[in-house]
Amino acid sequence: MYLTREEERMLSGEYGEPLARAMRVIVKVGESLGAERLIEVSHAHVSGISYFNIGDPGLEFIEDLARLGARFSVFTTANPYAALVDYSGRLLAPEVLEKQLRIVSALRAMGSKSFTCTPYYVRIPKPGEHLAWAESSAVLYANSVLGAMTNREPGVLSLLAGIAGRTYLGEAHKGLPREVRYVVEIERPDDPSEAGVYGLLAGRMSAEGIALVKGLANLPEPYVKEFLAAYAVPSPTHLVVLEGVTPGFSKVDLAGAERIRISRSELKEFYRDVDSCENPLYLIGCPHLSLEELKLVSSVVGEVSKGELWITVGDLVPQVGELRRGFKVVSGACAVTTRLDLLGVDCVITDSAKALTYLPKLAKVRAYLMRRDEILRRVAGYG
């Protein structure tokens, strides 16, 4: 792999061990994936920071780096951590809380600016900007909506890229592909949760290559966000070309692409059995809501009489509205990567198709899907 003189010096340890360590890994990963050189990035976004996901080994690694004096050399944000709030008066074990906070403070010490899965609300990348983002939903958002360029980095690589200010030059950094393998047409979704289900289905059906998706133009931003977050669950891609959304989408050649149609009738089965969740935790905010969405939701919710409603947002989003019983705005945290079963949660009703998929695996609770407006109607007591 070609390295600049400066990069050679970084690799050789001239600027200290943390930087050398970061460079060793990035260079080796790049070489093994066939990258010809590195690329400087302006923003790194780190995933894999929930204690439930990375455990003691992850805590140890991140603390080791911080102790060695590692510092982010470019603007760096990180994913949300495990939810530290109580549910029905119950908290996670003190040991877990302490370890989660140690991960967060080590990342802060290295210079992490924010904890959220929507780093594009913290700092909006410009079209053509090179990033090193992990967190698949944010990667797809950056590439497919903002026209920025980032590999779909593994958690540790994004962390090291933040230190090195570089990552390997993967396909993502070379712009849109000339052609796509699939053209996926969806019917117009009626709500963010529906967009998410379309995303899950489309991701599943086009997992082997890059797709262009028709049907998301001129929709509110949360729809696109939910679609992409869910799309990235079954698909390993870094990009979906969205007709009418992705900058430069019209230049992509569709001639040889496989055509896939997904109709509204395929959504129905995802909304089943909601009534078997009797005392639910309602969850809105996977991915995190923007301040605008939060204001909108907050304006219609009153007191929650049965179960609780959690709205998850980034840590820099200001609290809005007054305190209400059963209504929590959880900032900087992620409910899906929290062992909700340990908080006594039995089941979750969410508007996020991504959360629907991951909650049983990661949070160890049953999960059901509901439209966002319906959740709000229910908890507001109108339903």
Add this chain to the structure above:
Amino acid sequence: MVDVRITPIFRGDVTKPICGEVVVYDNFVSPLGDLDSEGGYLRGVGTVANKIVVIKGFTGSTVGPYVVYSMAKRGNAPKALVTEVVDASTVASAVLAGVPLYKVDRLGTVLDLYKEGTRIACIEGETLRFRGALIAIEGLDGAGKTSLAKALHNALLSCGFRATYTYEPYSNAIREIFELGALKLTPEVEALLMVADRYSHYAEVIEPELSRGGIVILDRYIYSTLAYQGSLGVDLEWLESLHRYLPKPDVCIYLDVDPELGLRRKERAGSPRLKYFESVERLKKAREIYLDLTSKGRMVLVDASQDLPSVVRRAFEVVERELGIELRKCYPEMQ
């Protein structure tokens, strides 16, 4: 020997061949749930610390690198990782932990060998070379060779290795010649008979097992002839030259015991086998030759005047170290 082609992805600092026990798991490993960095084991499979670990790959890109790094910090990392699926996260794991990483196209071949008990291999360049191993146990009668060989055999089998126990003299015809006095047995004739027996043994038992990647435990081998016939004054260089076409053992343990103690043990056990050889003076001479060979590094000495469990423990350590395998966990008496 069976060769499997592998592609180096990350070689680390290793320049020599990486040799040792192979562990194969025909599945993806979920690092946080499946790997224990404190104990260095893979759940449902066993220890992976200091072994050549062959897996399909890692699931969940997030945590893999952290767990492998943590294993390395505790000295529990694999010697090398061989995976079918190599992604960015797997490479990051290997580099952070300093563990050499290789890609194998199809895990099936390696898995079949593993299931048959072929579990010792070396990574040389772009080859994962499975091979057998020859463990020879030497010493005077009454030193405890047979007891040790059988303990070793049992441990290897219960660990899942393909292993064979065999002893010399091998053929009954040779025994009969010795016992019936059918030939004029000068020391040289004796030596030639023993060596003939050994070549026959090699062709019929040892070589076929080694070529299948098995471990062969030999109760006496080349150095017995050197010690015993050497003790009768036969030229040692000539004796060695007779063995030119036989492989040297991978591990050779010499159980050292005072001849009189050895003889007393034999008498107590009531087995007067091959009495012909056993005069104390001659045994003392044989012991001198054994000790001389040991000092030249041809064998590893284990003090066999101790009780059997201590001898076995010490000998197992030698085998584990020399072959890069793990045995004690499979031998209940050792724990």
